[in-house]
Amino acid sequence: MKLYYNPISTYSQKVLIALYEKGLDFDSEIVNLMDADARAQYREVYPLxxxxxxxxxxxxLIPESSIIVEYIDPMAEPTLIKGDADFRRRIRFKDRVFDLYLNEAVVTLLFQGMKPESEQDPERIEKAKFHIATMYSFMESELGQQPYANGEEFLMSDCSAAPGLFYAEQVAPFAEHKNISAYWERLKSRPSIARTHEEAAPILASLFAKDAA
Ligand SMILES: N[C@@H](CCC(=O)N[C@@H](CS)C(=O)NCC(=O)O)C(=O)O
Structure with a gap:
């Protein structure tokens, strides 16, 4: 199987974390979303x-990060979506809200912050900040009871939380939230997640160098 992805894309990182946790072999092709030709070429593969x-x-083709994680989950341990129907629903719920209200909101702040102030959209920024604040409050409370998003074990929901928190460190710092901070330290120390950071680092460094030029 072959993964189309980019090391700096949050949804790609979620799938990479799951693949690395499981030690699965896969071919890969980096898609440069910043390049119009590369984007057009990739739409020949996946029209969206x-x-x-x-x-x-x-x-x-299997698109959509959560569906990819569900697809690969039975292929190798550790199982990332487990338990009875209700527990699996809880895992999927957290996967959804981390995608929609943490990841999306953090990426909105990141992209809005790259624009000159006159071109920024205050409404989008305000909504993103509201989503992040609500998620931080929810996560801080839940993580007070347990080390990972759904309890004692690292699961799909943690694969989903990690990419958003990675970029949130820059645009929506969470240091005042002690439980989220401890959770982030726990996540960062996992080899699967550290590897996604190592792979993203050179691309992020070159992007920021271009910004500074
Ligand atoms: N719901 C999708 C979201 C995927 C997504 O939005 N990926 C971003 C990169 S992180 C992307 O491809 N953006 C390009 C575009 O929207 O054209 C998933 O979970 O895979």
Whole structure:
């Protein structure tokens, strides 16, 4: 199987974390979303142009990060979506809200912050800040009771939380939230997550160098 992705893309990182946790072999192709030609070329593969997307040997496509994690989950340990139907629902719920209200909101702040102030959208910024504050309050309370998003074990919901928190350190610092900070230290120390940071670092460094030029 082959993963279309980019090391700095949050949704790609979520899938990479799951693949690295499981030690699965896969081919990969980096899609440069900043390049119009590369974007057009990738739309020939997946018309929506979204990454990540997993392509199977027979050419079948599996887009959408959560669906990819669900697809690979039975292939190897550790299992990332487990338990009875209600517990699995809880894992999926956290995966959803981390995607929609943490990850999306953090990326909005990141992109808005790259624009000159006159081109920023105050309404989008305000909504993103509201979503992040609400998520931080929810996470701080939940993580007071348990080390990982859904309890004692690292699961799909943690794969989803990590990429948002990675960028949140810059645009929505959470140092005052002691439980989230401890959770982030716990996540960062996992080899799967550290590896995604190492792979993103050179691309992020070159982006910021261009910004500074
Ligand atoms: N719901 C999708 C979201 C994927 C997504 O928005 N990926 C971003 C990169 S992190 C992307 O492909 N953006 C390009 C675009 O929107 O055209 C998932 O979970 O995979």
């Amino acid at each position: 142009g979204k990454i990540p997307c997993l392509q199977l040997e027979d050419g079948h």
